[in-house]
Amino acid sequence: xxxxxxxxxxxxxxxxxxxxxxxxxxxxxxxxxxxxxxxxxxxxxxxxxxxxxxxxxxxxxxxxxxxxxxxxxxxxxxxxxxxxxxxxxxxxxxxxxxxxxxxxxxxxxxxxxxxxxxxxxxxxxxxxxxxxxxxxxxxxxxxxxxxxxxxxxxxxxx
Numbered sequence: 001x002x003x004x005x006x007x008x009x010x011x012x013x014x015x016x017x018x019x020x021x022x023x024x025x026x027x028x029x030x031x032x033x034x035x036x037x038x039x040x041x042x043x044x045x046x047x048x049x050x051x052x053x054x055x056x057x058x059x060x061x062x063x064x065x066x067x068x069x070x071x072x073x074x075x076x077x078x079x080x081x082x083x084x085x086x087x088x089x090x091x092x093x094x095x096x097x098x099x100x101x102x103x104x105x106x107x108x109x110x111x112x113x114x115x116x117x118x119x120x121x122x123x124x125x126x127x128x129x130x131x132x133x134x135x136x137x138x139x140x141x142x143x144x145x146x147x148x149x150x151x152x153x154x155x156x157x158x
Contacts, residue, residue, distance in 0.1 A: 032056055035071040039078045054079065 033053045042050070057076050060068055068076070083089055093101075 035069075035075040038071075038075045039082060042078065042082070043084050 033049070033056055035053070038053070045053075053075070057072060057079070060072055061076070065073070078084075081087075
């Protein structure tokens, strides 16, 4: 009975360390995983099963390519070069990517609206400035004309 308890405690302590547990499980199992139709199952497989397949295939890669079975060759080619993950024809958009895209689009629209509003205000101010400038130029021309009349003297009267 005490021996069973000590084995259970060892198993419990190994469960708290997933890397040790994975190494222990992968060294004890020499059976090859099912590789037929891996192209259709790979995206739906659990991460642990994918790691087991990768470990097995990496062990098999130590041997020459010609010694691999046809299924192993196809599985290796699909895993390393297949259309899954970032190479999939339909990119899988996560919720976080959608939220960030929405925030970026919203901020871009807000910045565009603020920019257009500022542009419209600047055009109005520019028109008012031009009106004031023309009035100022006209006023300066009148003052200059008056000064020139006063500086002519009494014999240039009209």
